[in-house]
Amino acid sequence: MLQTKMAPSSPALRPYVWAYGMTTGRVGSVPLVIPLPARPKQLLTFSFADPYYIHRPGSDHSDAAPRITVVGPQTHARAGLSVRGRIDNFTIHFQPSGFNRLFGIPMTELTDAAYDASAVIGPEIPRLEHELGDTPGFAERIQLVEERLIRMLGRHGTVDPVAIAANSLFASNGIHRVSSLATDAGLSPRQFERRFLAQVGVPPKLYARIVRFNAALDHKLRLPSRAWSRIANDHDFYDQMHLVHDCRAFTGESPSRFLAHLERVPEFHTFFATENHPRQK
Numbered sequence: 001m002l003q004t005k006m007a008p009s010s011p012a013l014r015p016y017v018w019a020y021g022m023t024t025g026r027v028g029s030v031p032l033v034i035p036l037p038a039r040p041k042q043l044l045t046f047s048f049a050d051p052y053y054i055h056r057p058g059s060d061h062s063d064a065a066p067r068i069t070v071v072g073p074q075t076h077a078r079a080g081l082s083v084r085g086r087i088d089n090f091t092i093h094f095q096p097s098g099f100n101r102l103f104g105i106p107m108t109e110l111t112d113a114a115y116d117a118s119a120v121i122g123p124e125i126p127r128l129e130h131e132l133g134d135t136p137g138f139a140e141r142i143q144l145v146e147e148r149l150i151r152m153l154g155r156h157g158t159v160d161p162v163a164i165a166a167n168s169l170f171a172s173n174g175i176h177r178v179s180s181l182a183t184d185a186g187l188s189p190r191q192f193e194r195r196f197l198a199q200v201g202v203p204p205k206l207y208a209r210i211v212r213f214n215a216a217l218d219h220k221l222r223l224p225s226r227a228w229s230r231i232a233n234d235h236d237f238y239d240q241m242h243l244v245h246d247c248r249a250f251t252g253e254s255p256s257r258f259l260a261h262l263e264r265v266p267e268f269h270t271f272f273a274t275e276n277h278p279r280q281k
Contacts, residue, residue: 001025002087002267005138010146015167016098017149021091021270022138031084034268035261036077038250040170040202040211041271042094042110043071044117048133050085054114068117068129070099072110073201075210077251081268090132090141093270096166096207097199102152107201124148161185162195169204173274174212175236178204212236213246215274220259228255 002025009017018041033055046068053062062082073096100107103121110120117125128148132141165181181204182192196204216235220226232243244255251258262269 002027004267004270006270006273007138007142012153013146013149014095015163016095016102016153017092018095018098018170019093019273020138020142020145021089021093022141023087023089023091023267025267026086027084029084031082032265032268033261034081034083034265034271035251035258036074036080036271037213037217037247037258038074038076038210039214039271040073040096040207040274042073042096042099042107042201043069044092044094044099045069045071046090046129046132047088048090048129049088052089053082055080055082065114066116066118068125069114070110070117070120071114072099072107072112073207073210074112075202075206076112076249078112083268088136090138090145092145095163096170097163100199101163102149106198108197111201161187162192162199165192166196166200166204166207169208170211170274173215173235174208174210176208178208209246210250211274213243213250214272216243217259217262218269218272218274220255221262221269221272224263 002023004021004023006019006021008014008019031053047065051064051067054065055062065081099105099110105120128145131144135141135144162185165185169176169181178192179189182189185192187195193203196207200207202210212235216231216237219231219234220228228243229240232240235243237243237246247253247255247258262272
């Protein structure tokens with residue numbers, strides 16, 4: 001039995017951190033396999049019990065994920081996660097430019113990748129892991145992380161016009177026009193795309209498509225009875241076939257088939273959540 005909790009960040013960190021999540025409990029001997037489509041969010045995950053395993057499509061082999069993993073934005077479905085045993089994970093969900101602004105790492109180095117966070121960020125991460133492991137409560141873990149991140153704002157944390165535009169694009173579920181965002185940022189389209197790519201890791205138009213698809217998927221997971229045609233209309237797709245096309249591009253499957261896989265793992269729907277104010281669970 002697994003339990004997932006979500007909570008938004010504090011106002012001071014809101015431009016950089018979208019939310020925090022924690023999943024605890026136990027999975028039996030039959031693992032849960034979580035399919036992962038293209039997705040916009042950048043994650044920093046701490047695992048304090050049994051590890052997740054990275055399940056490669058078309059292969060029986062799985063690799064244990066690092067105990068502390070940084071995951072960049074994903075532009076297509078690459079691998080799923082296999083979960084079993086005792087689970088105790090704490091995850092920081094960053095805003096589109098949040099990881100770059102806090103840690104100063106070009107996001108193009110993390111696109112379509114997941115790495116051991118100690119190698120990416122440095123020695124302060126194992127120290128934070130140790131402190132979080134000794135702090136089992138969700139609220140207490142959030143407080144501990146926020147104290148560390150707020151101290152970092154002076155180093156890398158200035159929010160510039162491109163960061164604001166990227167966050168706005170995510171908050172609008174990918175519906176903002178990229179040309180308008182560039183104009184609002186006071187940049188030419190080429191300048192905007194170059195800086196957006198460095199901060200977010202994905203070109204802005206592709207990023208908008210991925211955000212919009214994940215928002216539609218999140219909508220369907222929250223309201224299963226709502227027809228795909230209505231969801232396509234709600235999220236500014238031309239029509240239902242446009243949504244089907246993007247689903248195949250970002251998952252390799254039709255919407256109904258991919259949704260059937262996700263319905264088996266409701267505790268992990270937070271991977272796809274896009275609401276501005278994450279639901280407490």
